[in-house]
Amino acid sequence: MPSFNEITVAQLGRLIGLPDALAVIDVRTDEDAAADPRLVPGSVRRDWRRTGEWAHGFAGRRVVVLCQRGLKLSQGAAAWARHEGVEAETLEGGFEAWKAAGAPLLRADRLPPRDPAGRTVWVTRHRPKVDRIACPWLIRRFVDPGAVFLFVAPSEVSAVAERFGATPFDVEGVEWSHRGELCTFDVMLREWGLETEALSRLAGVVRGADTARFDLAPQSAGLLAVSLGLSRMHKDDLAQLDAGLAVYDALYRWCRDAVDEAHNWPTPAKGAVAS
Incomplete structure (x- = not known):
């Protein structure tokens, strides 16, 4: 069961592709992204180290932040985004959970x-x-x-x-x-x-x-x-x-x-x- 401020792979999968879908932000490290450059459909890559610079651009919106395993990088970036007025959640299990579920990945x-x-x-x-x-x-x-x-x-x-x-x-x-x-x-x-x-x-x-x-x-x-x-x-x-x-x-x-x-x-x- 996801914890507070988390969304599951199944829940995110039902939202992607809809006209009012939330924004998906990929903050994986450059090394992790290079190892598997595919993306969760509709997601955008952002540098977790510069969250304070880009987060305000999503103010007033609902977003899901994901990193490789849904731990420190996405948790920290989502918390910072909430400070900027963003309704931010993290993806439970991160990119690895999405991939393990066989969910679609954009090349x-x-x-x-x-x-x-x-x-x-x-x-x-x-x-x-x-x-x-x-x-x-x-x-x-x-x-x-x-x-x-x-x-x-x-x-x-x-x-x-x-x-x-x-x-x-x-x-x-x-x-x-x-x-x-x-x-x-x-x-x-x-x-x-x-x-x-x-x-x-x-x-x-x-x-x-x-x-x-x-x-x-x-x-x-x-x-x-x-x-x-x-x-x-x-x-x-x-x-x-x-x-x-x-x-x-x-x-x-x-x-x-x-x-x-x-x-x-x-x-x-x-x-x-x-x-």
Whole structure:
């Protein structure tokens, strides 16, 4: 049982990926991180020795601090963060407990470089529909909550990527794009080691909608319809992205928690025999 100001691996696992998820701060030593550079999904690395400098940036938020085993470094950093007005807890057992439970781990070596503010920066074609909303959702919820997305004219994606230090995605001839029958969302899941049951189920829905393969999942046709509708509701790509994030939040919760739930009306009378 976790002690005061601790959260379990199972509890944290249920919170990661949600739109109002807490912030996860990894304060492992450089040596421990080098030995296993993977990350708890959505977490950010911070130096435990400089907690007094970064903690105030999380004031008013709920955070979980983790170190290798959930002992002195995370306990001390969380206590300091609470002094700065942060609702800070530690992960019971730390990184080792998360790994031992077989929980998903993000491959940090496959992440693009970050800007001076610590954010990944991405660029793609403007007027997004399916993959170009699904991928930002995945990145914001499981990879980098502060990620920046630039939507530009198709002819300018490459030049903008070079001039602004952005990583291009979902365009031809780049690393983060379609591969065979896989769409960009599939590729990101595979490369980052995020192929959980729920995300893999969602990937099938996205792939079907993005490639007109409605046989892959019955939800794909609906996702395409909603995506096309959003693209006509919003002139601004970032406004469309914000609206689309809510769609994928709902789809993810269905994939994770509600696939066995059915709905019908009117409800059959008790004892009635279905015809």
